Amino acid sequence: xxxxxxxxxxxxxxxxxxxxxxxxxxxxxxxxxxxxxxxxxxxxxxxxxxxxxxxxxxxxxxxxxxxxxxxxxxxxxxxxxxxxxxxxxxxxxxxxxxxxxxxxxxxxxxxxxxxxxxxxxxxxxxxxxxxxxxxxxxxxxxxxxxxxxxxxxxxxxxxxxxxxxxxxxxxxxxxxxxxxxxxxxxxxxxxxxxxxxxxxxxxxxxxxxxxxxxxxxxxxxxxxxxxxxxxxxxxxxxxxxxxxxxxxxxxxxxxxxxxxxxxxxxxxxxxxxxxxxxxxxxxxxxxxxxxxxxxxxxxxxxxxxxxxxxxxxxxxxxxxxxxxxxxxxxxxxxxxxxxxxxxxxxxxxxxxxxxxxxxxxxxxxxxxxxxxxxxxxxxxxxxxxxxxxxxxxxxxxxxxxxxxxxxxxxxxxxxxxxxxxxxxxxxxxxxxxxxxxxxxxxxxxxxxxxxxxxxxxxxxxxxxxxxxxxxxxxxxxxxxxxxxxxxxxxxxxxxxxxxxxxxxxxxxxxxxxxxxxxxxxxxxxxxxxxxxxxxxxxxxxxxxxxxxxxxxxxxxxxxxxxxxxxxxxxxxxxxxxxxxxxxxxxxxxxxxxxxxxxxxxxxxxxxxxxxxxxxxxxxxxxxxxxxxxxxxxxxxxxxxxxxxxxxxxxxxxxxxxxxxxxxxxxxxxxxxxxxxxxxxxxxxxxxxxxxxxxxxxxxxxxxx
Numbered sequence: 001x002x003x004x005x006x007x008x009x010x011x012x013x014x015x016x017x018x019x020x021x022x023x024x025x026x027x028x029x030x031x032x033x034x035x036x037x038x039x040x041x042x043x044x045x046x047x048x049x050x051x052x053x054x055x056x057x058x059x060x061x062x063x064x065x066x067x068x069x070x071x072x073x074x075x076x077x078x079x080x081x082x083x084x085x086x087x088x089x090x091x092x093x094x095x096x097x098x099x100x101x102x103x104x105x106x107x108x109x110x111x112x113x114x115x116x117x118x119x120x121x122x123x124x125x126x127x128x129x130x131x132x133x134x135x136x137x138x139x140x141x142x143x144x145x146x147x148x149x150x151x152x153x154x155x156x157x158x159x160x161x162x163x164x165x166x167x168x169x170x171x172x173x174x175x176x177x178x179x180x181x182x183x184x185x186x187x188x189x190x191x192x193x194x195x196x197x198x199x200x201x202x203x204x205x206x207x208x209x210x211x212x213x214x215x216x217x218x219x220x221x222x223x224x225x226x227x228x229x230x231x232x233x234x235x236x237x238x239x240x241x242x243x244x245x246x247x248x249x250x251x252x253x254x255x256x257x258x259x260x261x262x263x264x265x266x267x268x269x270x271x272x273x274x275x276x277x278x279x280x281x282x283x284x285x286x287x288x289x290x291x292x293x294x295x296x297x298x299x300x301x302x303x304x305x306x307x308x309x310x311x312x313x314x315x316x317x318x319x320x321x322x323x324x325x326x327x328x329x330x331x332x333x334x335x336x337x338x339x340x341x342x343x344x345x346x347x348x349x350x351x352x353x354x355x356x357x358x359x360x361x362x363x364x365x366x367x368x369x370x371x372x373x374x375x376x377x378x379x380x381x382x383x384x385x386x387x388x389x390x391x392x393x394x395x396x397x398x399x400x401x402x403x404x405x406x407x408x409x410x411x412x413x414x415x416x417x418x419x420x421x422x423x424x425x426x427x428x429x430x431x432x433x434x435x436x437x438x439x440x441x442x443x444x445x446x447x448x449x450x451x452x453x454x455x456x457x458x459x460x461x462x463x464x465x466x467x468x469x470x471x472x473x474x475x476x477x478x479x480x481x482x483x484x485x486x487x488x489x490x491x492x493x494x495x496x497x498x499x500x501x502x503x504x505x506x507x508x509x510x511x512x513x514x515x516x517x518x519x520x521x522x523x524x525x526x527x528x529x530x531x532x533x534x535x536x537x538x539x540x541x542x543x544x545x546x547x548x549x550x551x552x553x554x555x556x557x558x559x560x561x562x563x564x565x566x567x568x569x570x571x572x573x574x575x576x577x578x579x580x581x582x583x584x585x586x587x588x589x590x591x592x593x594x595x596x597x598x599x600x601x602x603x604x605x606x607x608x609x610x611x612x613x614x615x616x617x618x619x620x621x622x623x624x625x626x627x628x629x630x631x632x633x634x635x636x637x638x639x640x641x642x643x644x645x646x647x648x649x650x651x652x653x654x655x656x657x658x659x660x661x662x663x664x665x666x667x668x669x670x671x672x673x674x675x676x677x678x679x680x681x682x683x684x685x686x687x688x689x690x691x692x693x694x695x696x697x698x699x700x701x702x703x704x
Contacts, residue, residue, distance in 0.1 A: 575607070
């Protein structure tokens with residue numbers, strides 16, 4: 001450390017540190033524009049000039065190094081004049097501010113307010129560049145460029161991507177790519193560093209974060225934000241790219257207890273929000289998660305993490321599905337003694353009794369359940385609980401997480417005929433290896449994943465003709481595209497855009513009558529309002545009809561908890577109407593996804609822990625946060641890298657058995673896929689530049 005003097009004030013600073021940053025750290029504002037704390041100093045804008053005692057020439061403070069005894073002055077009439085001239089020259093070719101999308105959030109605008117240049121006396125010129133909006137993610141408007149060089153330094157030195165450089169056209173210098181190619185054609189990696197450091201609206205995000213309801217951090221890393229459990233997707237994808245699967249697995253398990261299950265059946269909403277999709281296609285995040293989970297030895301998390309001392313408190317979790325098991329897992333770690341009461345013979349809930357084994361093998365579920373057993377949780381199966389309030393006699397808190405296992409029977413003619421089945425009953429009976437008479441022709445009514453689970457299960461039971469019919473048309477069908485395509489490969493017929501008029505038959509089902517749909521919407525209660533096509537009715541002959549149009553919780557008629565229709569009402573802390581009883585998962589919000597159920601169970605664990613006297617902190621860290629390398633380097637053809645899909649068993653081989661269909665990906669494929677990631681989170685490590693506004697606010701605070 002050395003002692004320097006700024007404006008008569010002595011301060012201790014690190015030797016060799018640039019004077020501008022020393023001043024800013026000390027709360028002394030020096031105007032600057034080309035300087036950025038995450039980039040090498042350039043000194044080109046001439047805004048940060050200062051007087052050095054003993055020297056006649058003025059010096060840029062961003063290039064001046066701290067040494068013992070150094071004394072500088074940051075304000076004088078000469079400095080003010082020089083800054084004014086430098087800024088007026090910059091503004092000579094800069095458009096007016098009010099048309100800029102970054103208006104009110106621009107460093108240059110704040111500097112103008114501080115220095116106060118007299119632009120009226122200047123001859124303004126127009127650069128005349130075309131605003132480049134054809135790139136994904138970013139907009140380039142070189143008319144607003146002030147040649148501060150921040151973006152060039154960020155691209156070349158900070159990131160090492162090296163696609164931005166100074167170019168010249170008609171005596172006008174500008175920042176662009178060689179031969180003015182689009183960024184996506186110049187191997188840009190779209191890390192966003194250039195937009196982050198740009199002090200004006202020259203290089204900016206197509207999405208303006210200031211207009212969004214979520215935080216800037218969530219907008220920059222949308223995959224992490226979209227995940228209900230907020231799994232740190234970029235971090236474990238980066239580890240996967242490096243072949244560090246133990247580390248990647250530990251990162252996943254910091255947020256979710258069942259990564260292997262999720263690797264098979266997660267609805268991967270993170271992929272829907274992935275920024276890479278704006279270039280060509282999203283990262284195969286679920287496939288990366290599966291490979292990581294299958295190749296994680298548990299080095300960093302097994303027998304590690306939280307194991308707080310016993311509290312003497314007891315919790316009963318009713319329901320052994322993903323929500324209930326997640327809550328039980330975290331509550332046990334908090335030191336409470338947890339008992340799971342499950343109505344079915346085995347734990348798993350919909351993971352076991354609602355998802356066919358060709359999609360999620362039972363041994364995967366068994367492996368994840370084993371973790372529950374090893375954690376010390378008491379497990380009681382074949383234990384139906386109708387009235388949770390009765391459990392309060394024996395437990396300090398109760399969590400009701402029974403899921404939504406009751407299928408919905410549409411109120412149409414023939415819905416009670418022999419041969420009419422409900423989705424959940426059918427799938428659970430198949431899992432229990434019960435004998436089910438289906439005939440040779442089956443129609444499944446519904447267009448979601450459960451409908452296709454039913455149809456593809458029927459096919460595997462030997463039924464020759466299987467139909468799926470749904471209200472939605474084509475790409476509006478709620479099922480995953482993967483499910484629809486594989487069903488068609490297996491010979492399942494799909495009737496989309498039809499309404500179910502009636503089920504035909506006297507005692508036994510003989511057919512279904514449909515009418516084509518022109519359009520439909522939903523009313524406030526979620527009921528469809530359908531416009532039908534005239535003279536478009538038709539029927540098909542079937543022996544069995546399976547309703548797959550939704551599920552609801554199986555609640556006893558006299559349950560003591562307040563309900564909204566058939567769902568349990570909870571407050572913001574997941575408390576029910578009865579003190580000591582909480583609820584989580586599908587029983588609260590209806591059928592959704594496994595990852596949402598896990599997140600709901602985790603939240604319930606937090607609230608129950610607080611209720612029992614804890615702090616509600618269930619977070620775990622299995623590996624320390626590494627210092628991320630900002631230098632990502634070049635990648636030839638980065639924008640053209642195509643999404644790698646897993647390998648599937650051929651339809652003719654898979655259709656007559658319940659063996660696993662998705663073979664997964666190879667190690668090489670997973671690492672290649674992980675390399676497609678834009679590493680959006682690296683942008684969050686770029687320091688924020690200090691502006692005059694930061695220091696003016698500080699002065700106001702000090703005055704008060």
